[in-house]
Amino acid sequence: MDSFSHAFIIAIPLLLAGNAVLVPFAVIGAVIPDIDGVFFLFPDDEPSRYIFTHGGITHSIAGASLLSLVAFIGLYLLSGISWFSRFFPEGVTMMAGLAILAGAMLHILIDYLAYPGIPLFWPFSTEKFTLGIFPGPSLMILILSLGLLTLILTGRAGVRHYKTYLILCLVIFFIYAGIALYANTETEGRAIPTMDPTRWITIVETDECFVVRPYDILYGRGEEISYRKYTNITPDELAGIARLPQVQRLCYHSYIVTAERRGDTVILRDPLREEKVFRYPLDHSSLVIPLQETRSGPLPKNTDRP
Template identity: 35%
Template structure:
């Protein structure tokens, strides 16, 4: 979900709980979770820290605790300089910090709805989890949230209109959830939504290959490709490469990977992203491992 939708969601929860005075703190907790967009500088230079990227560490339960704690500490530090009126914190400090953490955890919950998923249980595992309802940030909710924000700023719509936004949010999630459930029953493999609700992808795995299909709800199958898991690469070599930090980073970014030999080198890639079928995440689509240990990654 986009940051504005995250902000309005926690605002709606706090308003429903009868604490509109805490909305500012909840919004800070929700929005600052996306500060991890700056962390890619770390993972770009240090492949072993590949989880430090957007949608990575901070989007785990542990990361929500760390980010919520850092945000709370920042609020205290800012208040001590007089930038936040002391009256705000002196009346409701425990509740304010609870609202910050609520914002952090609702952010994780909402991002579970979308592909490519988030590492919820990191550092126990870096596996990404998703309910697969949306292909990414929902364009519908993004438009609804931004329109409401603009109307709010212009004074046309009051904050008390949050229930209307909430109703629209529930309707959008419910509609796409029904689509997801229907496609999950209809398809044999993993069903992946696209930004077009009438077009879905399917990934099915066999012993030898990954089968990718594009399905249109109006026209049926609109494309199919088979990607062989390993071409002229012994399973032993694939297993040995799996411990390489750059290979781990590539696989963390990928829907699935294949291996093939090019001369004395092994090329490991995510064919869906490498061929432009799926564009996100845009980085680290394949890596060429030379026999002498050299690396080329792009």
């Protein structure tokens, strides 16, 4: 979800409830998880830092809580400076801290609704979780948020507009949830949404392969494509490369992972991203591993599965 929508979805209920003094703090909490948007400025040549990406560490419960605490302490200290304190005439109180935390947790909850998922339980696990309702950001909610922002900036926004915004957001949530429930009921395996809410991609996993098939709510199932999990290699032979950070990074970003041995190398790839079935994440969709780099441990499962 975009940052404008995160901010409005926490700010408007507070405004309507008469808690306007808490709105700035709640908005800060609602947008700070997206601070990971600046991670792209840093080189990603170190595979072990794969969790430091958009939708990564700051989108976990622990990460968002830590950010909230840092933001609260920072604002509390700054409030002792006279020129800064005028921005918070009521002071930076414990309620302000709770508002920051509430905004951050609501951000995590909303992003939990979308693919490719978020690592909710980091640092205990980097497995991604999602309800799979939205295909990442919602274009409809973004349009609503930009419309409301325009009204606010031009001084025309009022209570009626705020209530209408919330109602329409809830309607969109329920519509997408209903579509997701129907798609998952009518298909096997995982049903992954696309930007077109009537079109989905389904993935069925067997011991030997991944079966991928488009599904259209209006026209039914499309032609399936099968991807072999293992070519010229066995799962036992793959056991040695599981803990390599570059392998963990590939699995973290991938929808499916296939393995093929060619000579003294193993090629791991996510064919769905390579073939642009899914365009996000863009990077690290394949990997070539020399067999001499193997270490002990089983090949990790696809970690973005909900």
